[in-house]
Amino acid sequence: MRYSLLSVTGKDNQLFEIALLLVAPVTLTGAFGVPAVPLTVAVGEAPVADPIGGPATPLDRLHGVALLDQLDSLPRGDVRLFLDTHPQALEELISSPPRASEVAAWWAGAPTSGRSILRSVAPELIGNLEGVPYTARDIANREVLDAARQQLDARLDGMLGRAERGELETRNHMLDQIEKALRGEERRLVSIDVTGDGRAVIAIGDLTRADYVSYLVPGMFFGVDAQIEAWTETAQTLVDDQERWLRELNPGSDAAVAAVAWIGYRTPSLVNVASMELAREGQQSFTASLQGLRAARGDDQPYLAVLAHSYGSTAALLSLAEDDVHVDALAVVGSPGSPARSADELHVGSVWVGAADWDPIPASGVFGSQPASRNYGAHLFSVAAGSDPLSGAQLGGAFTHNDYFAPGSMSLRNMALIALGEGSGWWLPITPAATSRAPSPTSASHTAG
Structure with a gap:
């Protein structure tokens, strides 16, 4: 009206x-x-002309939330026509989306029919738009996954050269891995990109109501095709362990937990691991993810923790030092550091570091700091084999760079407790700052993982 x-x-x-x-x-x-003449103006701005017969802002000149606000009021056919004839508008919304808080406010005020039309016509947008509720994103992203599968199957049924067939079969395998990772109770596909090496973010548990939420951020070689299923199972193990710890430490508690297997950036290989370029890409994407959770939760915020490994810890450290995000706890393991010189420069309630004796990366300072050093100011937790201080069970130790998230390990056990805000109890073993020495020529020559 x-x-x-x-x-x-x-x-x-x-x-x-x-x-x-x-x-x-x-x-x-x-x-x-x-x-x-329909009145078309940017959200929050007053009309600049008489609405009867006066000039209006063309739809293709709108951006961000202003464009979304107009699209959600159009019939399905008009939305599809506009996006088909202006593909750059959709690309811009995906590559340079509005702030998550703006998206959350838009979604809350958009008509139900308009939201449904946008989800069906442009699922790749709604599924990856931070600030949209996770249930709606999961539905949209599964549609993207199904459509990509159908397109690949159709192409593989045709006449193809050997190189093209090999590329398509590799992509098909990646989709298989995402589908396998989604098999399980209460798993949601929070984000997906089926192009290139792919990206996928899968949540275990309900992000909209969990009292404790943990993000697991991986490092080198953790591509979607090779690791999304295993990384999601690691997140599941974390959730299972945390639920058990809550029952043991807080009998009668009905607190809920959730974890996010986050492969939301292109992880490096040996070729580019010494550069921070991909870490910067990861920083941007990870910041958006955290802001999306904050926007989606509104006034009901969870205890938020980040558990980051190796090169992934560099991306997370950049985000938590330079961007408008804050978490309650951060645990980094096998970290090559970041430009932040101390824990005080991070927007984090408590900072924890784990480092295996035979892992050279934490002592290398590849990217400007040594989080495991005494001067950094973080708490160091044990990753060594030993008895669980509470249960007496024997736990495995992290000996090398890739052992920190092993099920049944002291490292994963301690990170589960840190992510529950239980890091200050006597039940969490602390280790001395053993890596405060300057990087040796041998350790400095290793690449970040």
């Missing part, structure tokens, strides 16, 4: 004032015999 103040001059030059006439655009056509 639009509100207009109309003036009509009669033949006898008398002025008939029609004040605050409540009319819809189609009513204007019937009442006065002239076509009504």
Whole structure:
């Protein structure tokens, strides 16, 4: 419904004032015999011209939330036509999305029919738009996954060269791994990109109501095709362990936990692991993910923890030092560091570091700091084999760079407790800052993982 103040001059030059006439655009056509021009303005801005017959902002000149606000009011056919004829508008919304808080506010005010149309016409947008509720994103992203599978199957049924067939079969295998990772109770596909090496973010548990949420951020060689299933199972193990710890440490508690297997950036290989370029890409994507959770939760915020390994810890450290995000706890293991010189420069409630004796990366300072050093100011937790201080069970130790998230290990056990805010209890073994020495020539020559 639009509100207009109309003036009509009669033949006898008398002025008939029609004040605050409540009319819809189609009513204007019937009442006065002239076509009504829809009013199109950016959200939050006042019209710059008379809405009756005055110039309006063309749809293809709108951006961000202003564009979303107009698309959600169009019929399905018009939305599809616009996106088909203006693919760059969709690409821009995906590559340079509005802030998650703006998206959350838009979604809350958008008509249900408009949200449904956008999800069905552009699932790749809604599924990856931070600030949209996770249930809606999961539905949209599964549609993207199904559509990608159908397209690949159709192409593989045709005549292909050996190289092209090999590439498509590799991509098909990646989709298989995502589908396998989604098999399990209460798993949601939070984000997906089926192009290139792919990206996938899978949540275990309900991110909209969990009291404790943990993000698991991996490092080198953790591509979607090779690791999304295993990384999701690691997140599941973390959730299972945390639920057990909550029952043991807080009998009668009904607190819920959730974890996010986050492969939301291109992880490096041996070729580019010494550069921070991919860490910067990871920083941008990880910041958006954290802001999306904050926006989706509104006034009901969880205890938020980040558990990051190796090169992934560099991306997380960049995000938590330079961007507008804050978490309650951060645990990094096997970290090559970041430009942040101390824990005080991070937007984190408590900072924890784990480092295996035979892992050279934490002592290398490849990217400017040594989080495991005494001067950094973080708490160091044990990753060595030993008895569980509470249960007496024997736990495995992390000896090399890739042992920190092993099920049944002291390292994963301690990170589970840290992510529950239980790091200060006597039940979490602490180790001395053993890596405060300067990097040796041998350790400095190793690449970050």
